[in-house]
Amino acid sequence: MSDDEVAPEGATPTGHEPPERDITDGGPDMVQFLAADGTRLEVTPQTEPYAAYLEDLDEDDLRGLLRDLILVRRVDAEGFALQRQGELGLWPSLLGQEAAQVGAGRAMRPQDYAFPGYREHGVAWCKGVPPENLLGMFRGVNHGGWDSNDNNFHLYTIVIGNQMLHAVGYAMGVDRDGAVGSGDPERDTAVMAFTGDGGTAQGDFNESLVFAAVTGAPVVFYVQNNHWAISEPNDRQFTIPPYRRADGFGFPGIRVDGNDVLASYAVSRYALDRARSGQGPTLIEAFTYRMGAHTTSDDPTKYRISAEVDAWRAKDPIDRMTAYLRAAGAVDDAWIERTQEEADELAARIRKACQTMPDPPHEEMFAHVYAEPHRLVQREAQAFADYQADFED
Amino acid sequence: MSTQSTATRMTIAKALNAGMRAAMERDPKVVLMGEDVGKLGGVFRITEGLQKDFGEDRVVDTPLAESGIMGAAVGMALRGYRPVVEIQFDGFVYPAFDQIVSQVAKMHNRSQGALKVPMVIRIPYGGGIGAVEHHSESNESYFAHTAGLRVVTCSGTEDAYWMMQQAIASDDPVVFYEPKRRYHERGVLDLGDGGGSLEDAPHALEDAVVRVEGSDVTVLTYGPMVKVAHAAAQAAELEDGPSIEVVDLRSLSPLDVDVIEESVRKTGRCIALSEAQTFASITSELAAHVQEHCFYHLEAPVLRVGGYNIPYPPSRHEEVFLPDLDRVLHAVETLLAY
Numbered sequence: 001m002s003d004d005e006v007a008p009e010g011a012t013p014t015g016h017e018p019p020e021r022d023i024t025d026g027g028p029d030m031v032q033f034l035a036a037d038g039t040r041l042e043v044t045p046q047t048e049p050y051a052a053y054l055e056d057l058d059e060d061d062l063r064g065l066l067r068d069l070i071l072v073r074r075v076d077a078e079g080f081a082l083q084r085q086g087e088l089g090l091w092p093s094l095l096g097q098e099a100a101q102v103g104a105g106r107a108m109r110p111q112d113y114a115f116p117g118y119r120e121h122g123v124a125w126c127k128g129v130p131p132e133n134l135l136g137m138f139r140g141v142n143h144g145g146w147d148s149n150d151n152n153f154h155l156y157t158i159v160i161g162n163q164m165l166h167a168v169g170y171a172m173g174v175d176r177d178g179a180v181g182s183g184d185p186e187r188d189t190a191v192m193a194f195t196g197d198g199g200t201a202q203g204d205f206n207e208s209l210v211f212a213a214v215t216g217a218p219v220v221f222y223v224q225n226n227h228w229a230i231s232e233p234n235d236r237q238f239t240i241p242p243y244r245r246a247d248g249f250g251f252p253g254i255r256v257d258g259n260d261v262l263a264s265y266a267v268s269r270y271a272l273d274r275a276r277s278g279q280g281p282t283l284i285e286a287f288t289y290r291m292g293a294h295t296t297s298d299d300p301t302k303y304r305i306s307a308e309v310d311a312w313r314a315k316d317p318i319d320r321m322t323a324y325l326r327a328a329g330a331v332d333d334a335w336i337e338r339t340q341e342e343a344d345e346l347a348a349r350i351r352k353a354c355q356t357m358p359d360p361p362h363e364e365m366f367a368h369v370y371a372e373p374h375r376l377v378q379r380e381a382q383a384f385a386d387y388q389a390d391f392e393d
Numbered sequence: 394m395s396t397q398s399t400a401t402r403m404t405i406a407k408a409l410n411a412g413m414r415a416a417m418e419r420d421p422k423v424v425l426m427g428e429d430v431g432k433l434g435g436v437f438r439i440t441e442g443l444q445k446d447f448g449e450d451r452v453v454d455t456p457l458a459e460s461g462i463m464g465a466a467v468g469m470a471l472r473g474y475r476p477v478v479e480i481q482f483d484g485f486v487y488p489a490f491d492q493i494v495s496q497v498a499k500m501h502n503r504s505q506g507a508l509k510v511p512m513v514i515r516i517p518y519g520g521g522i523g524a525v526e527h528h529s530e531s532n533e534s535y536f537a538h539t540a541g542l543r544v545v546t547c548s549g550t551e552d553a554y555w556m557m558q559q560a561i562a563s564d565d566p567v568v569f570y571e572p573k574r575r576y577h578e579r580g581v582l583d584l585g586d587g588g589g590s591l592e593d594a595p596h597a598l599e600d601a602v603v604r605v606e607g608s609d610v611t612v613l614t615y616g617p618m619v620k621v622a623h624a625a626a627q628a629a630e631l632e633d634g635p636s637i638e639v640v641d642l643r644s645l646s647p648l649d650v651d652v653i654e655e656s657v658r659k660t661g662r663c664i665a666l667s668e669a670q671t672f673a674s675i676t677s678e679l680a681a682h683v684q685e686h687c688f689y690h691l692e693a694p695v696l697r698v699g700g701y702n703i704p705y706p707p708s709r710h711e712e713v714f715l716p717d718l719d720r721v722l723h724a725v726e727t728l729l730a731y
């Protein structure tokens with residue numbers, strides 16, 4: 001290698017300079033029903049198809065959404081606290097993404113199946129997974145403490161992108177089962193696949209779009225663009241936003257304000273309806289922000305500025321929905337106080353469940369390696385047990 | 394770093410960083426690529442400060458796509474660059490498996506020697522850090538099984554520094570396994586008067602090294618387990634027990650069979666030790682090789698001590714899943730009882 005082969009000074013590969021722009025601005029295509037201050041926005045021709053899905057919500061439903069947001073934030077805060085106190089090894093916080101998740105989660109019907117990443121505690125909540133069951137994997141006692149089929153909520157998937165293809169395949173099965181387009185609301189089923197902005201770069205993600213397009217599978221891709229993939233901002237992953245990518249694959253892509261629970265709910269219902277009725281896949285990009293660190297292992301001060309976080313704090317999903325419902329007279333101080341108390345009780349329940357979670361007996365390591373126990377595994381398990389017993393005396 | 398001449402104590406993490414820095418100073422074609430390696434310096438901070446000092450062309454925060462990283466590295470290598478790519482954790486190398494096995498490993502051979510794809514694929518590996526799934530794997534055997542790849546691993550500071558530079562300088566693709574649970578352990582790095590030119594490296598990249606001399610049992614091991622074997626040898630010595638020889642393999646593929654055979658012929662007993670599951674693994678290969686080539690010198694069968702043959706378990710089991718000093722000494726006793 002000789003020095004004279006170096007590129008001349010000033011010759012820089014293209015695409016390095018992040019564009020100067022306001023990253024809190026989702027642009028004109030973004031579907032929004034609540035402004036950041038909680039004012040209800042006029043329905044426009046652009047948002048009209050989605051607005052239809054808000055019409056059947058009564059005051060109880062609206063309060064229910066706010067309650068979800070508050071409880072989910074509390075669950076998340078408890079997970080964080082438990083990690084800080086050494087009860088959990090790790091916690092990926094969803095702080096800031098509550099509305100993106102609750103909107104999607106509440107739009108799903110019980111028969112709809114979710115394929116989450118690892119941060120979807122809010123979707124888990126809406127699907128009815130007891131929050132304490134999420135803790136096991138972060139405490140190191142299991143790789144996922146719930147049966148996916150209990151609530152149609154798959155195990156968390158940590159390898160970025162893998163689950164997107166699982167969702168498409170599951171949806172292909174749904175289609176073959178005749179659970180699409182029958183017109184029976186109890187029967188028709190959609191699948192929702194969750195990933196992040198970073199996830200859109202993976203081969204698996206892009207292949208899942210191809211498979212969905214070609215098969216017309218009843219799947220909704222839900223990309224939470226929280227603007228960061230650990231330390232990498234959006235411009236390291238794409239130069240056009242994820243929702244616009246769908247067009248190139250041949251199905252609709254919608255950008256929704258992920259901090260507006262009405263918008264994320266309405267757009268999700270729209271897309272799920274399309275899938276269930278046999279009109280094929282949709283990609284939703286929920287435009288939101290990761291308010292906290294990537295996980296409890298991360299230190300975001302190394303790579304992002306606090307002004308950015310502050311700008312997003314002004315768009316808080318809970319403040320926004322609270323302001324809206326207050327102004328509409330649907331909630332008052334007493335209601336909010338009661339809900340906070342409920343959240344505290346939930347947190348106490350989670351805390352207790354975590355602290356009393358038993359360590360699994362070590363022999364359990366050898367279980368479930370194959371569908372039926374195999375004698376080679378059993379032999380090793382026996383040798384392990386003998387060794388442990390030998391060691392104790 | 395590279396011009397210092399006094400001995401310093403340094404962590405493995407810092408030594409890897411210093412090794413990359415020296416290689417980047419020496420050769421402008423060396424380019425680091427990976428997820429979060431730039432501004433953040435990697436999730437383990439192994440590339441800390443390098444983007445700041447060498448710029449964004451030399452230290453590239455890539456999109457989150459391992460097959461993309463690896464395929465792009467092949468192309469850059471074909472264009473004359475020396476990519477050093479970071480895979481964030483052992484369990485995330487699989488999206489890149491196709492590129493590594495189908496292209497990286499075979500390019501030189503299928504071009505009948507006309508093409509070279511010098512690159513280093515850095516993988517923090519192994520368990521013991523209490524992590525969630527996919528963050529604690531020892532998957533070196535997959536790559537050792539593939540001819541055309543060099544697979545190496547360091548166990549201490551000095552090797553971290555020198556082997557990283559040798560790996561980067563190698564014209565072969567090198568999968569460089571970094572023992573993540575040892576990242577913050579310190580060791581001595583003495584660059585001597587030479588100031589640290591590559592010729593001063595104490596060992597060649599492909600050499601195995603005897604770390605502890607002994608006469609009764611050879612423990613063949615590597616990476617994070619070298620420390621465990623070392624502790625077992627010391628414990629046995631303190632109790633006037635058997636004399637254990639510890640061989641640090643360093644290069645897992647190709648293997649330094651001369652050092653291995655010489656040691657086993659001397660001691661007559663052999664344990665192959667790894668964190669990795671033992672089935673169809675480096676330790677299997679060691680057992681097979683030793684019995685084929687040292688059969689008449691063996692007093693007992695070769696024993697493998699490693700992870701159990703199950704998926705890497707939830708971290709609360711790690712303590713019993715990972716081989717420790719007691720399991721090594723237990724194997725030593727078993728061998729001596731033959």
Ligand SMILES: Cc1ncc(C[n+]2csc(CCOP(=O)(O)OP(=O)(O)O)c2C)c(N)n1
Pocket residue numbers: 119158159160195196197198199200226228229230290294428457459481485488
């Ligand atoms: C295949 C793979 N590569 C790397 C990682 C390490 N990793 C975990 S999360 C993450 C960033 C993910 O960013 P994004 O998709 O935006 O999701 P977010 O964490 O923001 O929710 C990375 C690189 C991984 N889990 N899987």
Ligand SMILES: [Mg+2]
Pocket residue numbers: 196197198224225226227228229230290
């Ligand atoms: Mg993200």
